[in-house]
Amino acid sequence: MTYVLTGDEKPLSGIGVCRAKVTAFDPRMRIVMTAIYAIVVVSLNSLWVLAGALILSSGLLALSGLPPRKTLKRMAMMDSFIIFMLLLLPFTIPGTPVFSLWGLEASWEGLRRAVEIALTANAVILAVMTLVGSMEPVTLGHALFALKTPERLVHLLMFTIRYIDVLREEYQRLRTSMKLRGFRPGTNWHTYRSYGYLVGMMLVRAIERSERILAAMKCRGFSGRIVLLDDFRLSRADLLFAAALSAALAALICAEAIYAAS
Amino acid sequence: MHIVDGALSNPVVIGGAVAAAGGIAMGLRNLPLERIPAAGVLSASFFVASLIHVPIGPSSVHLILNGLAGLVLGWAAFPALFVGLLLQAVFFGFGGLTVLGVNAVNIALPAVLAGLAIRPLLARGSPLQGAIWGGIGGGAAIALTTLAVAVSLMLSGDEFLLAAKLVFVSHIPVMVIEALLSGAAIFLARRVKPELFADAKGSLA
Numbered sequence: 001m002t003y004v005l006t007g008d009e010k011p012l013s014g015i016g017v018c019r020a021k022v023t024a025f026d027p028r029m030r031i032v033m034t035a036i037y038a039i040v041v042v043s044l045n046s047l048w049v050l051a052g053a054l055i056l057s058s059g060l061l062a063l064s065g066l067p068p069r070k071t072l073k074r075m076a077m078m079d080s081f082i083i084f085m086l087l088l089l090p091f092t093i094p095g096t097p098v099f100s101l102w103g104l105e106a107s108w109e110g111l112r113r114a115v116e117i118a119l120t121a122n123a124v125i126l127a128v129m130t131l132v133g134s135m136e137p138v139t140l141g142h143a144l145f146a147l148k149t150p151e152r153l154v155h156l157l158m159f160t161i162r163y164i165d166v167l168r169e170e171y172q173r174l175r176t177s178m179k180l181r182g183f184r185p186g187t188n189w190h191t192y193r194s195y196g197y198l199v200g201m202m203l204v205r206a207i208e209r210s211e212r213i214l215a216a217m218k219c220r221g222f223s224g225r226i227v228l229l230d231d232f233r234l235s236r237a238d239l240l241f242a243a244a245l246s247a248a249l250a251a252l253i254c255a256e257a258i259y260a261a262s
Numbered sequence: 263m264h265i266v267d268g269a270l271s272n273p274v275v276i277g278g279a280v281a282a283a284g285g286i287a288m289g290l291r292n293l294p295l296e297r298i299p300a301a302g303v304l305s306a307s308f309f310v311a312s313l314i315h316v317p318i319g320p321s322s323v324h325l326i327l328n329g330l331a332g333l334v335l336g337w338a339a340f341p342a343l344f345v346g347l348l349l350q351a352v353f354f355g356f357g358g359l360t361v362l363g364v365n366a367v368n369i370a371l372p373a374v375l376a377g378l379a380i381r382p383l384l385a386r387g388s389p390l391q392g393a394i395w396g397g398i399g400g401g402a403a404i405a406l407t408t409l410a411v412a413v414s415l416m417l418s419g420d421e422f423l424l425a426a427k428l429v430f431v432s433h434i435p436v437m438v439i440e441a442l443l444s445g446a447a448i449f450l451a452r453r454v455k456p457e458l459f460a461d462a463k464g465s466l467a
Binding site: 117124128206211 | 296
């Protein structure tokens with residue numbers, strides 16, 4: 001997961017890629033705080049307060065030591081997926097017209113709703129990427145287990161993380177051999193059939209690989225228990241960070257209440 | 263296909279989270295320890311498959327293949343696809359956190375349904391017949407997913423009605439491609455490893 005997802009698909013941090021400052025904090029605390037953060041931000045409505053939340057998320061990004069441009073680019077990629085839906089909103093929510101396009105009236109209320117969704121989505125995903133995404137994938141699994149996630153789900157997560165790398169390499173090998181045989185993708189039946197065979201071959205090989213894995217694990221007496229290599233400790237710095245973030249969230253909630261009252 | 267934070271109404275988000283928890287629990291119950299390696303490796307291969315871009319006209323689409331996941335994994339597809347979505351949200355910033363439940367239900371429930379309905383038919387007859395059923399399963403799952411995305415948007419407010427309709431219509435080519443690819447993948451699996459779908463009792467992993 002950390003190494004192989006090349007180019008744009010590369011995760012933001014990992015072994016040797018970047019030593020994020022936020023990685024010094026307890027992973028469990030980071031996961032819990034991220035969940036609270038997301039719930040608070042989603043419940044906010046006022047645009048100014050949401051803008052404040054986005055600024056807070058950017059602050060976390062600055063603090064995390066993740067590469068800011070890359071992280072923001074990734075966030076912008078998510079925006080490109082939802083931009084279409086957001087652009088429709090001003091025209092589908094009735095209200096005070098602001099401008100009209102090809103005879104369609106765009107409403108002020110719709111525009112406001114679109115901005116609200118965009119701010120919320122970006123603030124949350126940026127916080128998720130900086131607080132949780134900066135973890136090593138295996139640490140994420142261990143921390144989730146420490147937070148009482150079902151053992152089998154954590155096993156499944158760890159296996160997936162472990163083998164994404166391996167299977168990505170296998171996919172590349174199969175693609176290379178297709179290329180060597182002169183395969184060029186296009187919009188035709190041959191392409192779709194070839195891609196289908198490629199996926200089918202990956203599945204067959206994955207299943208055969210999993211049989212070997214199971215045999216190797218049985219040989220070593222695997223019993224389904226998750227062995228934690230390092231135990232998590234809540235230090236004073238963790239508590240301070242959690243308190244500071246909670247205070248910031250409380251401030252956002254207060255601002256929202258004041259805005260709603262006025 | 264990912265819905266982001268802040269777009270859906272609270273009842274939809276909470277309902278999605280509860281349903282997803284149920285689906286994951288059900289999936290894990292059908293996943294004995296012995297089969298976790300198979301499920302994990304398959305979950306990883308579906309993650310990798312979702313990074314494949316397939317050309318369509320001047321543009322390209324990325325695969326979801328949730329139907330194929332359901333056909334291969336049965337109920338275990340639910341936790342497997344959930345894990346994929348979690349990793350995508352956390353490490354790639356696709357989707358969101360509070361909507362994770364809704365997204366998981368939208369993608370994994372059609373997969374499980376396709377698996378329950380069509381998996382027993384895959385081993386019957388010639389590989390071509392199996393491939394046709396596989397194609398139907400793959401196409402139906404993605405159609406149901408699109409429909410589920412549209413319904414979750416519509417339940418959250420009338421303003422999304424147009425967006426929901428457009429999501430469905432614009433995904434019709436994706437449904438065709440997923441159906442073709444799933445069919446071809448099942449055809450190959452039937453030829454190369456016929457015993458894969460031979461056990462009639464539910465799921466492989």
